[in-house]
Amino acid sequence: MTANGADNQTLSEMEAVLGGDIGLEELNEYLFSYVRNLPNDKKSKLTVANSIWFREDKNRLTVEKDFLQKNADYYNAAAYKSPFDGQTLKDINNWVKENTDGMIEKILDQIDDDAVMYLINAIVFDAEWETVYNKANVREDSFTAIDGNKQTVDFMHSEENIYLDDGRATGFIKPYAGNKYSFVALLPNEEIAIGEYLDMLSGEGFLQTIDGAINTTVSAALPKFSYDYKIQMNDALKAMGMPQAFSPVQADFNKLGQSSRGNIYIGEVLHKTFIQVDELGTRAGAVTKVEMKDEAYIETKIVNLDRP
Incomplete structure (x- = not known):
């Protein structure tokens, strides 16, 4: 969604990171078709929701109508003009909670004075096993955590029929109801640390492992667990090749809008x-959450009186 507001070099960098050889228009069409055709039924669903929240201040922010329309057309993104006050904070977090079925309660702790827009994407997956336990x-058994400590947890035991082995890890595939989605489990070999394995794992390599699946009986033990995680992705996205979008000076989001206070760029x-x-x-x-800011860039001059 954010890339639909980018232009020139900023857009080129974002296209390369987000779509590779695929241009933005083709990427919009692909994602529109992909989400529209996601299989959903009573026992297995994958839903996607999008929203755009922008500051209600006509003397400060002007948002391009084409930007809002394109994201509405391709991503069904609802647009909310808001005062960016305490109520807006509650509204955004309530939207997040509602569109994650209560699994994630909030995405914002506060709204900064230099924030002018939030682009929010929410995804929910909820599916029953094809065969429930x-x-x-x-049965309880011992699980070794990443720090080496052992803990007693509930393990769910089953017989599966799809075995995985990529030479560095083994695993299995367990289907959900309707056989439209599946759970993929991989366990690195004992001599390979989990971090080392993840560093070696690529999208292409993962798909090759799935393609190489073997039909055979698998005695599988899967621990019950719940886990939450958060990460700021600024540095990762810059390292992947789109640093300009985060630059208060160089970012070009003129297709998104204009601010009287300064250039618009990605803050977080x-x-x-x-x-x-x-x-x-x-x-x-x-x-x-993609936070757009308009903080004016002021170059700092240095005067160090360390000589006559």
Whole structure:
């Protein structure tokens, strides 16, 4: 959504990171079609919601109508003109809570004075197992945490029929109801640390592992767990190749709008997730917030009186 407001070099960098060889218009069309065709039924659903919140101050911010319309057309993004006060803070967090089925309660702690827009994406996955576990399938056992400490947890035992082995890890695939979605579990070999394995794992490599799946009986033990996580993605996105979007001086978001206070740029990209896996299935939610700012850039001059 944010890229639809970018132009020139800022847009080129964002296209390269977000779509690779795919241009923005083609990427918009692809994502529109992808989300529209996501399989959903009573026992397994994957839903996506988007919203754009912008500051109500006509003397300060002008938002391009084409930007709002394009994001409405392709991403069904609702647009909210708001005063960016305490009520707006509540409204945004309530939207997040509602569109993650309560799994993520908020994405904002405060609204900064130099914030002019928030672009929010929320995703929910909620699915039952094709075969749910019964009480006899759940037994306590020892789990070794990433810090090496052992803890007693509930393990869910089952027989699966799809085995994975990429030479560095083994695992299995467990289907959800309707066989439209599946849970993929991978366990690195004992001599390979989890961090090392993740560093080696690529999207292409992951798909090759799935393509190489073997049909055979797998005795699987899966721990029940819930986990939440958040990460600021500014540095990662800059390192991937789109630093200009975060620059108060160089960012070009003229297709998004203009501010009388200064150039508009990305202030923060924050990603929050939650997942719960139990006897019935999996519930997961994710929210990404893109904060646009208009803080005027003031070059600092240095005068150091360390000589006559």
